[in-house]
Amino acid sequence: MPDPILILQAMAAAALTAAAVLLLCVWLRRRPRAQPMSAGSALGVGLGFFAGCWSLGLRPHWPALEDRDRLLLILLPIVVGVELVAVFAGRSRWLTGLLRLLVAAGAAPVLLYNTSYLTDLAGPGTREWTPAQTRMNLTGMAAALAGVWTALTLLARRTGLHANLLPAAEADRTTERSIPLAVALVLAGAGVTVMLSGYASGGEMGLPLAAALAGVVGASLALRKPFYGEGALSVAVVGLFALLVMGRFFGQLATGHAALLFLGLLLCWLPELPYVRRLGPRLRGFARVVLVAVPVAVALTLAQQKFVEESSRTSPGAQEPSIQDYMNFGK
Amino acid sequence: MHKRLLGPVVACLFFAVFAAAVPARADNYVVDPIHSSVYFKISHFGLTHVFGRFNEFSVSFTIDPDDPGKCSFALTIKAETVDTNNSKRDGHLRSPDFFNVKQFPAIAFKSTGVKAIKDGYEVTGDLTTHGATKPVKFEVLGGRKAQVMGGVRTGFTTELSVKRSDFGVGTEQFANALGDEVRIAIGFEGTKK
Numbered sequence: 001m002p003d004p005i006l007i008l009q010a011m012a013a014a015a016l017t018a019a020a021v022l023l024l025c026v027w028l029r030r031r032p033r034a035q036p037m038s039a040g041s042a043l044g045v046g047l048g049f050f051a052g053c054w055s056l057g058l059r060p061h062w063p064a065l066e067d068r069d070r071l072l073l074i075l076l077p078i079v080v081g082v083e084l085v086a087v088f089a090g091r092s093r094w095l096t097g098l099l100r101l102l103v104a105a106g107a108a109p110v111l112l113y114n115t116s117y118l119t120d121l122a123g124p125g126t127r128e129w130t131p132a133q134t135r136m137n138l139t140g141m142a143a144a145l146a147g148v149w150t151a152l153t154l155l156a157r158r159t160g161l162h163a164n165l166l167p168a169a170e171a172d173r174t175t176e177r178s179i180p181l182a183v184a185l186v187l188a189g190a191g192v193t194v195m196l197s198g199y200a201s202g203g204e205m206g207l208p209l210a211a212a213l214a215g216v217v218g219a220s221l222a223l224r225k226p227f228y229g230e231g232a233l234s235v236a237v238v239g240l241f242a243l244l245v246m247g248r249f250f251g252q253l254a255t256g257h258a259a260l261l262f263l264g265l266l267l268c269w270l271p272e273l274p275y276v277r278r279l280g281p282r283l284r285g286f287a288r289v290v291l292v293a294v295p296v297a298v299a300l301t302l303a304q305q306k307f308v309e310e311s312s313r314t315s316p317g318a319q320e321p322s323i324q325d326y327m328n329f330g331k
Numbered sequence: 332m333h334k335r336l337l338g339p340v341v342a343c344l345f346f347a348v349f350a351a352a353v354p355a356r357a358d359n360y361v362v363d364p365i366h367s368s369v370y371f372k373i374s375h376f377g378l379t380h381v382f383g384r385f386n387e388f389s390v391s392f393t394i395d396p397d398d399p400g401k402c403s404f405a406l407t408i409k410a411e412t413v414d415t416n417n418s419k420r421d422g423h424l425r426s427p428d429f430f431n432v433k434q435f436p437a438i439a440f441k442s443t444g445v446k447a448i449k450d451g452y453e454v455t456g457d458l459t460t461h462g463a464t465k466p467v468k469f470e471v472l473g474g475r476k477a478q479v480m481g482g483v484r485t486g487f488t489t490e491l492s493v494k495r496s497d498f499g500v501g502t503e504q505f506a507n508a509l510g511d512e513v514r515i516a517i518g519f520e521g522t523k524k
Contacts, residue, residue, distance in 0.1 A: 002504060057503040065462050066427055066434055115433045122409075122436050198422035201502050250433055252422045313418040 002200050007207055010055040014208035015215030018048030022219045034228045035087055037220065042083035042231025044216045045209070046076055049239060052208020058201055067111050067250055068202065071242045075110050079103055079238045083231035100234070104146035107238060108138050111245050145241045148265055152237060155179060155269055156230055159281070175229035178285030180217050182268050182292040183236045184210040189296030190243050190261045196303040199251025202243065209239045237265075254306070257299045264295030357395035357402070360485065360521030364388075367519040369408055373495075374510030383415035383424075385438075390519045394474065394485065399447040404454055404471065406517070408438040429501050435462050450474075451487065460498040467491060486520035 025040025053059075053072060060072040082103055086096040112118055117128045129137060159176035191206020213236045220227040244262055247253030270291055271277065271284035279287070369388050372380040387409040395401040411432040413424045425432045442456035443466075451472035458467045469491035476485045494511050495501050501509060 006504070061499075066431055068427060116436050117433065126436075198419065199426040199428060200423070201428050201504065202426070246427075250431065251426045307419065310419040310422065311417070314416050 002195065002204055006056060007204060010052040010204075010208045011211035013055040014048040014052030014212040015218070016048075017051040018044035018212035018215035019219035019222075020044075021047050022216045023223070026223060037223075037225070037228040038087040038231050039084055041216045041220070041227075041229045042080055042087070042235055044219070045212045045232045045235040045239075046080035048212030048215055049076065049205075049209045049235075052211060053205055056201075056204055056208065058205065065114075067246045068205070070110050070113060071205070071239075071246070075103075075107060075238065075242055076235070078106075079235050080231075083234050086234075087231060100149060101146060103238060104149060105138075105142045107145055107241060108141040108245055111242055112249060115249070117249060141241075141245065144259075144262060145238070148241075148262060149234065149237050151266055151269065152179060152183070152233060153230060155272065156233055158272065159284075175227050175233060176281065176285060177217050177220070177227050177229075178288045179268055180213050180227075180229055180233050180236065181285075182289050183233060183240065183265065184213040184217075185289060186261055186265055186292055186296055187213065187236060187240050187243070189293075189300055190240055190247075193257055193261065193299050193303045194243060194247035194251060194253055196300075196307040197247050197251045197253035197257070199247055199253070202246045202251060206240070206243045209236060209243070212236075240265075254302075257303055260295045260299045264292055264299075267291040267295070357393045357398075359393050359524045360391070361524055362390040362392070362519050362521040363484075366486070368517070369406075370516045372514050372516075374512070376508055377510070380514075381415060383413060385409065386412040386414050388412075390521070392487075392519070392521060399445050399452060402442075402445040402452060404440070404442040404445070404456070406440040410436055410438050410460075428505070430461060435460070440467070454489075458493065458498075460493075461500045463498045465493075465497050467493060480522075483523040484520060485523070486518065488516075488518045490514065490516045 021044035022037065022040035025036045025043065029036040050072060053068075058068060058072075060069040062069070062073060064070045064073045082096075082099040085099060089095045109118075114121075116122070116126065118134060120126050156175040156179050159179065187206045187210035191203045191210065193203070194206065195203030197203070213232060216229065216232045217227065220229065241262065244253065244258040248255060248258045268288045268291070271279065271287045276287075277284065367388075367390060369385045370382060371384070372382045375381045385408045388407060390404070390406050392404045393402055410430045411425055413421055413430065413432075415421055415424065424430055427434070430438075437459075439459045440456055442454050444455045446453040448470060451470055451474055453468065453470050455466065455468045457464050469489050471487040471489040473487035474485055476483055478484075492512055492514050495509075495513050496511050
């Protein structure tokens with residue numbers, strides 16, 4: 001059973017590290033405003049997440065033989081790097097889009113590298129997925145990540161454009177804070193759901209990531225400036241995807257629960273529908289967080305029920321030899 | 332007459348000399364899974380031991396009574412068949428918190444040296460679990476042969492102790508709840524091929 005005090009300490013370490021990195025970036029380079037905050041938010045979430053995991057005792061090992069190691073040492077640095085490139089690429093959005101697409105395509109293969117799903121680990125023909133299944137599963141996961149990532153990025157730009165009295169070119173790089181807060185809520189919920197699904201240390205990683213994201217949002221509030229947080233949002237979305245893939249393929253997270261949590265983020269778009277968007281930005285932001293909380297609550301409840309049910313059940317794999325086995329052996 | 336006998340006598344002598352020069356053949360055994368088991372136990376909070384087993388494994392062994400150096404033992408366990416009689420706990424043991432069976436599906440042992448001791452053999456070899464390989468040494472006791480169930484059978488029993496931290500099984504967070512030492516008991520019976 002994970003230690004709640006240890007988890008709280010890790011979350012505090014993640015939030016403080018993330019906030020400190022953001023403030024440091026902004027303090028080191030005050031003008032132009034957008035670049036240091038964007039870079040600081042992505043870097044802050046990445047380093048905060050890493051610090052939180054370290055504090056939890058989940059220290060990565062090299063070579064990265066396991067999924068946690070590959071997340072922290074390969075996927076996380078890559079996505080932070082891509083977001084830093086995106087910050088300094090300026091208006092070359094095609095380059096950012098291309099790099100993000102590559103990350104979306106590579107995330108699942110990196111996490112599942114050299115596992116029994118993709119590789120014949122126990123002799124020829126023992127891999128669990130046929131080549132056709134591999135293509136289908138990896139393509140499906142890449143499409144889901146690219147779709148949700150793009151949807152949230154577009155939403156962030158749209159809400160930023162509407163919420164700030166800035167020139168359009170700068171305003172659409174800002175992020176309405178309710179979006180990262182909604183993602184942080186899903187991350188925390190996904191973390192607990194994965195823990196309940198038989199992968200404690202994998203699930204725990206969701207909590208420092210949520211805290212790191214909340215940390216940069218909090219630090220941006222302290223700055224009393226618009227939040228240029230697309231990078232932070234991107235790191236968090238890829239982190240959430242990784243968490244769910246790990247829970248699904250290394251733990252016992254049900255596919256439906258994982259899909260509910262990940263695709264539930266698309267509910268963030270609901271307050272942008274006609275009529276509803278007439279509401280004030282704060283009310284819409286509040287609605288976004290509340291809407292996203294619904295699938296999180298459902299997934300958590302279902303995972304809790306499954307946990308209780310399975311905890312009292314004896315192992316189904318325990319197949320006792322039949323009388324025929326005894327009678328036939330040696331004949 | 333003498334010439335007629337010479338051929339068979341030479342042939343007998345040749346056979347006798349040749350037979351003496353060739354050492355006794357080592358016996359290979361195919362293991363009977365019904366009469367073989369791999370069990371383990373681990374301390375829980377220092378209060379008691381929790382017992383578990385692996386339901387699927389394969390053992391192959393070769394016994395050369397005249398030359399123990401030619402004996403060999405190999406064991407491969409399917410890690411995902413871990414069974415502690417609790418579905419949820421077994422799922423947790425399969426996850427990367429412990430065995431990470433999707434990444435490391437097999438637990439394997441292969442002997443590198445065998446020495447005869449009283450009532451059995453002292454076996455040294457390499458144990459691979461969770462991607463880490465470490466040398467281990469233990470005694471296998473038994474080896475009595477019997478003509479039962481339609482063939483020549485023999486069997487051995489062994490107990491060994493390993494530290495799960497040596498193999499990186501179980502994250503640090505479980506250090507308080509679970510003991511580091513895992514006691515493993517293996518019994519296997521095989522029929523001569």
